Amino acid sequence: MKSNSFKVFMGFFISFLILSSCTLLKDLDYTVTPSPLEMHGDSIKFSVTVNVPEKGISKSVKAEITPKLGNKALGVWTIQGEKIQGNGKTIVFKPGGTATFETSLAYDPSLEAADLVLTGKIYKGAKSKEKGELPSAKIADATIVTPLLARMTCEMCTQSDELVRVVDKSVSAVINYDKGKSLVKSKELKDNDIVDLVSWIAASQENEKLEIQSISIRGYASPDGEFAKNGDLSTERVESAAKAFSKLMKKAKLEAYTDVATYDQKGLGEDFEEFKKQLAATESISEGDKNLFIRVLEMEKDPEKREAEMVRLGKSYTQLEKDVFPNIRRAVITINYKESGLTDEEMIAFATNKTDTLTVEEVLFTGETLLKDLNSRIALYAAVAEKMNDSRVYNNLGSLYYVQNDIPNAKANFEASAELNASGEVMNNLAAISMLEGDRENSRTLFAKAKGMDADKMSAVKANTAGLDILDGAYAAAEGNISGNTFNKALAQLLQGDLSSAEVTLAESDDKNDADGLYLAAIMAARGGTGASDVVAKLKLAIEEDASFKAKAGKDREFVKFFEDAAFQALVK
Incomplete structure (x- = not known):
């Protein structure tokens, strides 16, 4: 901290200050720390030491000193001789001494360009008879x-997509069989699912986004035999x-898929899970009989006894043979393939003229x-935000508005995002809005909720x-957080x-050539004592x-020592 001493000469006091050729109060020195005064944490704190010779x-x-900063009166400071009774600070006559007064006040903009000025009154005797005034004196800037x-x-903390560029998919068809048989009936090959499967394979050969990986066939039996x-x-x-x-x-001329040795083939025996599923779906059998069938199949291991038990249920067993078992006696043919999504070029094109064809993940990836x-990017997100109603889209759109300094739109989108999902990203971004609005308390509250993100975002x-x-x-905390x-x-x-x-950090930052970075460099030059020409050059x-x-x-x-410098004056006026 810097401190300055100001000597206030009392020689011009009016004549009643002199009593019996003895001066009541001699010249005083004032030491102000810091000087100029400084604002920290919304407050101005300083001390003034009165030096009495x-x-x-x-x-x-007794002297009552009245300090004033700009237009703000700061109370009364009292120094007194050793015979005065009171709350002032006593100075012993012969050696003299010092009295220090500390003051703190809330900062407001009117105090940025102000003077710390002292006035006061001189009193004598127990009855405090006024004997004169202290002349107004500036003691600090x-x-x-x-x-x-x-x-x-x-x-800003934006949110990324979860786009899968290539998706594993499958398409299937079923061949059903008669009880105890493995012969493929010709009518089964004419069913819609088989016909559609063959057509799909043929069409896939012309679709560069589809790539067949394998053909698997799984066989099943109903749980009513050995x-x-x-x-x-x-x-x-x-x-x-x-x-x-x-x-x-072969008939479809799809030669690449004719070799049965390339098929993944496996017989899986009785399909009890499918039986339960089909049984639950049928409406021709009562719930009571359904439960009996399940218990019989689970508890009776002898196939003849098991079938005999089920036959005893009469009509229900007939319905079982009619509605349930036929659907389980089957082979399932599955085509496993990979489907590629839109290319980068397609997504860029659709971002301007077919946004409704994009999924939310494609929108986020594109944006x-x-x-x-x-x-x-703003146009894309704005076009789909309301329709998709995805918290990530709103958050990313708000981030772009923030970069454009469109704070109202940024805030509205962040709030819409937070209503859907109070993610760490949107909490950070809402905190940024509160910071710009001057609500530091709410900003800290929101920053504290910005959790659960990766290391870079945290x-x-x-x-x-x-x-x-x-x-x-909290300057040390600020430094540690960056x-x-x-x-x-x-x-x-x-x-x-x-x-x-500070000089090294600024010099190595990307901010050094920004206007505020250059201004901060001028302050550093002023504090470092490099001279008026260097300060003026950086300010320019x-x-x-x-x-x-x-x-x-x-x-x-920060530049008060240069206020009278001609080059400085020419620059700022």
Whole structure:
């Protein structure tokens, strides 16, 4: 901290200050710390030490000093001789001494370009008879407000897509069999599902987005015969289905799929799970009989006894043979394939003229990865946001509006996103809005909720809070929250008095040539004592980037020692 001493000469006091050729109060020195005054954490805190020389205050004298900062009165400070009773600070006559007064007040913009001025009155005797006035004297400049340079814009946290560019899919058809048989009936090969499957395979040959990976055939038997025989029967059904399907491929001239040795074939025996599913679906059998059938199949292992038990249910068993078992005696032919989604080129094209054909994952991939123009990205998200009603789309759209400094639209989209999903990303982004609105308390609350993200995003959240830390006067916390070299980190280091580190950080940052970065460099030059020409040169660069810094520099107490410099005056006026 800097401190300055001001000597106020009392020689011009009006004549009644002199009593019996003895001066009641001699010349006083004032030491102000810091000087100029400084704002930290929304407050101005300073101390003034009144230095009273030897025999500088008569034993029966009291001086009431009235400090004033700009238009704000700051109370009364009292020093008194050793014979005065009261709450003032007593100064012994012969040696003199010092009295220190500490003051704190809330900062407001009117105090940025203000003077700390003292006036007061002199009193004598126990009855405090007024003997004169202290002349008005400026003892310090106010106020350095460098913390207000903190950047309050934040890094947005956007959300990525979950787009799968190639999807594993399958399409199937079923061949049903008679009880105990593995012969493929010709009518089965004319069923719609078989015909459609063959047509699909033929069409896939012309579709570059489809790639057949394998053909699998699974055979099943109904759980009403002997278990071992049903296992063999299911295998035989697989083999007959494979041969039948191979012939269909040959007939369709799909030679690539005719070799049965390439089919994945497996007989799976009795399909009890499918039996339960089919049984539950039929309406021709009562719930009570359905439960009986299940218990019989689960508890009776002897196939003859099991069938006999089911036959006893009479009509229900007949319905079982009619509605349930035929659907289980089958072979399932499955084509496993990969389907590729839209190409990058297709998604870019659809982003402008066919947005309704894009899925939400394709929209997010296009908006975050493919499109580079900010306005094009906004147009895409805005076109689909309401229809898709996806929290990620709203959040990313809000982030783009934020970058464009369209804060109302940014806020509206962040709020829409948060209503659907209060993600860590949107909590960070809403905190950024609150920061710009000046609601620091709410901003901190929201930042605290920005959790559950990857390391890079969590690092961004910490860096975003640094602006709040600086305004709160927590400079060490601000520095610790920033991992890289940035403007705010350099500012936090400077405000801790670490000029050399601040200079290195700013020089290695991407912000050094921005207007505020150049202005901060001028402040560093002023604090480092590199001379008026260096300060003026750096200020000139800052003003060329942002003309508003001319007026600011003209009253900025960081440059108070240069206020009378001709080059400085020429630059800021």
